[in-house]
Amino acid sequence: MAPRARRRRPLPALLTICALLARPRVTFQITPPCTHERHYERFGRCCHKCEPGKYMSSKCTTTSESVCLPCGPDEYLDTWNEEDKCLLHKVCDSGKALVAVEPGNRTAPRRCACTAGYHWSADCDCCRRNAECAPGFGAQHPVQLNKDTVCEPCLVGSFSDAFSSTEKCKPWTNCSVLGETEVRHGTDKSDVVCSSSLPSTKPPNESKIYLPGLIILLLFISVALVAAVIFGVYYRKKGKAVTANLWHWVNEACGRLSGNKKS
Ligand SMILES: *[C@@H]1O[C@H](CO)[C@@H](O)[C@H](O)[C@H]1NC(C)=O
Ligand SMILES: *[C@@H]1O[C@H](CO)[C@@H](O)[C@H](O)[C@H]1NC(C)=O
Numbered sequence: 001m002a003p004r005a006r007r008r009r010p011l012p013a014l015l016t017i018c019a020l021l022a023r024p025r026v027t028f029q030i031t032p033p034c035t036h037e038r039h040y041e042r043f044g045r046c047c048h049k050c051e052p053g054k055y056m057s058s059k060c061t062t063t064s065e066s067v068c069l070p071c072g073p074d075e076y077l078d079t080w081n082e083e084d085k086c087l088l089h090k091v092c093d094s095g096k097a098l099v100a101v102e103p104g105n106r107t108a109p110r111r112c113a114c115t116a117g118y119h120w121s122a123d124c125d126c127c128r129r130n131a132e133c134a135p136g137f138g139a140q141h142p143v144q145l146n147k148d149t150v151c152e153p154c155l156v157g158s159f160s161d162a163f164s165s166t167e168k169c170k171p172w173t174n175c176s177v178l179g180e181t182e183v184r185h186g187t188d189k190s191d192v193v194c195s196s197s198l199p200s201t202k203p204p205n206e207s208k209i210y211l212p213g214l215i216i217l218l219l220f221i222s223v224a225l226v227a228a229v230i231f232g233v234y235y236r237k238k239g240k241a242v243t244a245n246l247w248h249w250v251n252e253a254c255g256r257l258s259g260n261k262k263s
Contacts, residue, residue: 038080049080053106056082071106078108097127117165119148130165136188138169154188161189 034046041047047060050068055077058067071077075086092098092112104110114120114127121128133139133151138160140150154160154169172186175194184193 040082049082050077051080052078055086056084076104076106076109113146116145119146132163132165133160133167134163135161139164139166141168156188157186159186159188159191161191 034041038049039046040049042060043062045060045062047066048068050056050066053076054068054070056066057069059082060066066082071086074089076089077083077086086106087109089104089110090112092100092110094115097115097118098112099115100110101113102108102111117130118127119130120126128148130149131151133149136159137151137153138158140152143149143166149165152169158169158171160167160169169188170191172192173194175182175192178194178196180194180196182192183195186192
């Protein structure tokens with residue numbers, strides 16, 4: 001029984017020691033940790049790295065912190081760093097069928113991609129023109145940017161009659177919708193051929209005749225109107241002389257006619 005009573009005693013003493021030890025630990029955690037991501041060690045010191053978008057123009061000394069300066073207009077750094085200069089943005093050369101998809105800034109690199117109709121090829125490390133699908137095959141849609149063409153055979157009811165890297169298979173023409181009859185079946189490479197039956201062709205032919213006639217009539221009316229206006233102006237100026245002359249001429253003509261008759 002006696003050993004048991006002895007063992008109970010040290011417990012409260014241990015707890016007080018633990019409480020005392022915990023205090024210095026709390027103060028120790030307050031000092032910032034020297035992480036490798038954002039800090040570096042020099043002269044036994046923990047110094048700051050430069051944030052993305054800045055380079056280190058001078059490292060820390062025993063008495064001073066690192067000096068960071070911003071990257072130039074066409075430069076970037078996308079990490080916390082100790083670099084003595086920034087990286088230059090790459091050029092998206094349009095002559096190599098490249099185009100910038102992300103312009104880039106001081107903290108992110110510019111990203112280039114192949115222009116529409118081209119895809120990136122690891123073989124040549126360059127942009128290659130997209131493959132064309134042969135007749136009977138259509139390009140799979142939606143066309144993916146920077147990816148080569150995927151050709152798929154035209155299913156029954158559709159066709160493709162040309163080499164193309166973008167065109168889908170087109171559906172055959174529906175002759176009955178046009179009011180015509182099918183004279184040749186379609187294939188995967190050619191459309192259905194429709195032929196118009198006689199009754200359906202008459203109305204368009206008639207309108208073709210009517211239309212020029214209508215235009216000529218309108219022209220004639222407008223010419224007549226212009227002539228009438230011009231005559232109206234002329235009449236106002238020399239109106240009486242003209243009518244007098246006209247009457248004189250008419251009378252003379254009638255007189256001659258009646259004279260001829262009498263003689
Ligand atoms: C820089 O570009 C990146 C990616 O394009 C973007 O996420 C970031 O917000 C830009 N930063 C600034 C400061 O414009
Ligand atoms: C043509 O269209 C009509 C009406 O939309 C439809 O009933 C018919 O099945 C179609 N014919 C073909 C060959 O697709």
